[in-house]
Amino acid sequence: MALPEIKQTATEARLATLELPTAGCTKPAREAAIARVREMGLPDRRDEYWKYTRPDTLVQAEGTKAALFDNDEPLMFDQIDRLKIVFVDGIFDAEASDDLSLEGVKIERLEDICCTDIHWAKDLYGVLETRGHDPVPRPLAALNTAFAADGVAIHVTGKPSKPISLIYVHKDEASDAFLHHIVRVESGAEATILENGPAAARFNKCMEIDIADGGTLHHVRSQGRDHERRAVTHMFTRLGSESVYKSFTLTVNGVLTRNEQVIEILGDDAVAHVAGACVGDGDFHHDDTVFITHDAVNCESRQVFKKVLRNGATGVFQGKILVKAGAQKTDGYQISQSLLLDDDSQFLAKPELEIYADDVACSHGSTSGAIDDTALFYLRSRGVPQEVATDLLTLAFLAEAVEEIEDEDLSADIVSRLESWLSRRR
Amino acid sequence: MLEIKNLHVKLEEEEKQILKGVDLKVDSGKVHAIMGPNGSGKSTLSYVLSGRDGYEVTDGAASLDGNDLLDMEPEERAAAGLFLAFQYPVEIPGVGNMTFLRTAVNAQRKARGEEELSAADFLKIVRERAKSLKINADMLKRPVNVGFSGGEKKRNEILQMAMLEPKMCILDETDSGLDVDAMKLVAEGVNALRDEGRGFLVITHYQRLLDHIKPDVVHIMADGRIVKTGGPELALEVENNGYADILAEVQ
Numbered sequence: 095m096a097l098p099e100i101k102q103t104a105t106e107a108r109l110a111t112l113e114l115p116t117a118g119c120t121k122p123a124r125e126a127a128i129a130r131v132r133e134m135g136l137p138d139r140r141d142e143y144w145k146y147t148r149p150d151t152l153v154q155a156e157g158t159k160a161a162l163f164d165n166d167e168p169l170m171f172d173q174i175d176r177l178k179i180v181f182v183d184g185i186f187d188a189e190a191s192d193d194l195s196l197e198g199v200k201i202e203r204l205e206d207i208c209c210t211d212i213h214w215a216k217d218l219y220g221v222l223e224t225r226g227h228d229p230v231p232r233p234l235a236a237l238n239t240a241f242a243a244d245g246v247a248i249h250v251t252g253k254p255s256k257p258i259s260l261i262y263v264h265k266d267e268a269s270d271a272f273l274h275h276i277v278r279v280e281s282g283a284e285a286t287i288l289e290n291g292p293a294a295a296r297f298n299k300c301m302e303i304d305i306a307d308g309g310t311l312h313h314v315r316s317q318g319r320d321h322e323r324r325a326v327t328h329m330f331t332r333l334g335s336e337s338v339y340k341s342f343t344l345t346v347n348g349v350l351t352r353n354e355q356v357i358e359i360l361g362d363d364a365v366a367h368v369a370g371a372c373v374g375d376g377d378f379h380h381d382d383t384v385f386i387t388h389d390a391v392n393c394e395s396r397q398v399f400k401k402v403l404r405n406g407a408t409g410v411f412q413g414k415i416l417v418k419a420g421a422q423k424t425d426g427y428q429i430s431q432s433l434l435l436d437d438d439s440q441f442l443a444k445p446e447l448e449i450y451a452d453d454v455a456c457s458h459g460s461t462s463g464a465i466d467d468t469a470l471f472y473l474r475s476r477g478v479p480q481e482v483a484t485d486l487l488t489l490a491f492l493a494e495a496v497e498e499i500e501d502e503d504l505s506a507d508i509v510s511r512l513e514s515w516l517s518r519r520r
Numbered sequence: 521m522l523e524i525k526n527l528h529v530k531l532e533e534e535e536k537q538i539l540k541g542v543d544l545k546v547d548s549g550k551v552h553a554i555m556g557p558n559g560s561g562k563s564t565l566s567y568v569l570s571g572r573d574g575y576e577v578t579d580g581a582a583s584l585d586g587n588d589l590l591d592m593e594p595e596e597r598a599a600a601g602l603f604l605a606f607q608y609p610v611e612i613p614g615v616g617n618m619t620f621l622r623t624a625v626n627a628q629r630k631a632r633g634e635e636e637l638s639a640a641d642f643l644k645i646v647r648e649r650a651k652s653l654k655i656n657a658d659m660l661k662r663p664v665n666v667g668f669s670g671g672e673k674k675r676n677e678i679l680q681m682a683m684l685e686p687k688m689c690i691l692d693e694t695d696s697g698l699d700v701d702a703m704k705l706v707a708e709g710v711n712a713l714r715d716e717g718r719g720f721l722v723i724t725h726y727q728r729l730l731d732h733i734k735p736d737v738v739h740i741m742a743d744g745r746i747v748k749t750g751g752p753e754l755a756l757e758v759e760n761n762g763y764a765d766i767l768a769e770v771q
């Protein structure tokens with residue numbers, strides 16, 4: 095079907111600004127991705143899937159500038175022993191990064207694997223992204239597959255002793271970056287991937303994660319605090335039987351964030367948890383879009399999303415659980431909640447369930463509410479000042495999402511971060 | 521210490537007068553009890569004194585050690601030494617009881633210009649005081665009052681009081697919902713805090729509590745006023761005869 099003319103023009107205008115990276119083995123995948131972009135067209139605000147979030151600044155040919163966020167805060171995950179891989183405005187920084195060798199995992203730059211002929215990356219790069227357009231197209235992910243100049247391929251074959259930490263530094267006010275990572279967790283292997291930082295003024299990130307039978311991946315990320323940064327991220331995850339994927343995302347600040355998670359559960363007895371906590375103030379728009387497909391027996395999925403919004407901030411949640419025929423004994427849970435600290439802020443939620451199996455337990459709920467006055471008074475009556483009491487109740491509200499992080503050091507880091515950010519704003 | 525003069529209070533949202541001229545004075549070192557029929561305004565009085573929203577003071581005054589209470593924020597009243605044990609303690613999911621206690625203790629210390637308690641000192645004190653109220657480690661770890669039984673919630677109120685060491689303690693029906701042994705624990709908790717520098721206002725429906733916490737003065741509240749004041753014998757009279765005689769007598 096031909097695209098509407100406006101859409102086609104906008105798509106071509108964007109494509110015209112981009113150059114295909116010289117990228118050996120991913121070249122066919124990239125060319126195919128360009129074709130997909132042309133076929134789908136880049137999103138505009140007439141698209142149903144972008145009803146609550148305007149995609150124009152993510153799509154338009156020229157990116158917008160974002161001032162660097164100056165602060166003296168300790169670095170994220172600083173207390174945690176990890177293997178650091180640093181990208182500055184979307185480009186790998188070898189000097190700032192650790193040596194990439196670690197037992198149980200092989201990490202390569204996309205650029206470096208492109209010369210070898212046979213590589214597992216060929217079976218993954220762009221593959222999950224391609225699968226992810228049904229039933230809803232995600233053209234910005236295809237755009238990423240085509241043009242991502244950098245990224246890493248992480249091959250987990252054992253149980254690496256420390257997390258692999260992807261650090262996204264933003265240095266150039268006008269940067270417009272793409273990163274594409276692929277992760278393959280082999281059978282019985284287990285790893286933790288951390289991501290943090292603003293990355294760029296405008297950032298498009300795509301991650302494809304393939305977890306084999308019995309593999310486990312923990313994924314914790316914190317998106318940078320630069321107020322004016324814009325980001326669209328896609329995470330495509332495919333799960334084999336008895337595999338586990340647990341992801342948590344923290345977002346504080348950022349004028350525009352769209353995080354899409356597409357999860358396909360293909361093997362029996364698998365577990366997928368996705369959680370997110372965000373705190374937005376003022377000119378802040380945060381969108382979590384999740385699509386989980388159950389296509390196997392006796393699997394569990396959990397979505398826990400919490401948003402704290404104030405001074406006119408907007409939060410969006412679009413979450414779907416699709417249970418295919420035959421995916422019996424599915425246990426699907428989805429909760430999305432917002433805490434609105436004033437009347438100017440808003441939360442737009444579209445929770446969906448689509449079920450074609452008869453023996454399943456799925457539940458979903460979405461709420462929007464203010465701080466509980468009774469609890470607030472109770473705390474104040476014990477001498478806790480109003481702002482401190484509000485912060486305590488705010489953290490309490492976010493707790494259910496943060497508790498999804500299994501590692502106690504990581505969750506403690508996230509909590510202390512939240513505490514200091516909340517108190518700094520006072 | 522606590523001085524309430526001609527206090528008139530109505531609901532903020534409605535034209536409903538609840539307190540219609542309350543006069544009351546509690547000197548330090550004294551225990552006053554308030555009894556009175558349901559709906560007479562006892563809890564309202566305690567809420568207005570501690571600064572809850574939703575009420576409008578239309579006349580009168582209330583002060584603690586000469587400082588105008590009605591002018592202060594709830595947290596300032598607490599730091600000034602006022603404490604209310606709630607008739608219905610509030611559940612706060614997601615906030616650990618221990619975090620709550622430590623935040624409260626240190627916030628009050630800070631407001632008074634005192635040094636904050638170290639984590640170790642705090643832990644030592646809280647364990648000791650929790651133990652005497654038979655509050656176990658699990659209840660300290662759990663979210664504030666969430667899943668606590670009625671009696672556990674009341675004991676948790678007394679633990680907060682013991683930690684905060686307020687000058688003026690208002691207990692709103694802390695005895696209701698307590699079994700006999702728990703009532704003794706609570707009374708012991710209160711008695712342990714009784715001293716020259718501290719006043720108590722104990723709201724109750726039952727003489728039983730007053731067997732354990734001997735009041736110096738007993739007031740009867742009805743329809744938004746203190747209608748009668750006397751000694752401990754007044755509580756016995758209520759226990760035996762109800763309010764009818766007293767109310768008839770004052771009308």
Ligand SMILES: Nc1ncnc2c1ncn2[C@@H]1O[C@H](COP(=O)(O)OP(=O)(O)OP(=O)(O)O)[C@@H](O)[C@H]1O
Binds near residue numbers: 531563
């Ligand atoms: N927020 C409110 N909205 C409506 N009515 C209220 C409110 N607060 C108090 N009242 C009314 O004011 C009156 C006094 O209530 P209060 O709770 O102070 O009584 P009490 O003496 O504590 O009663 P009890 O012995 O049953 O605890 C009651 O009629 C009650 O319904």
Ligand SMILES: [Mg+2]
Binds near residue numbers: 562563564607693
């Ligand atoms: Mg009452």
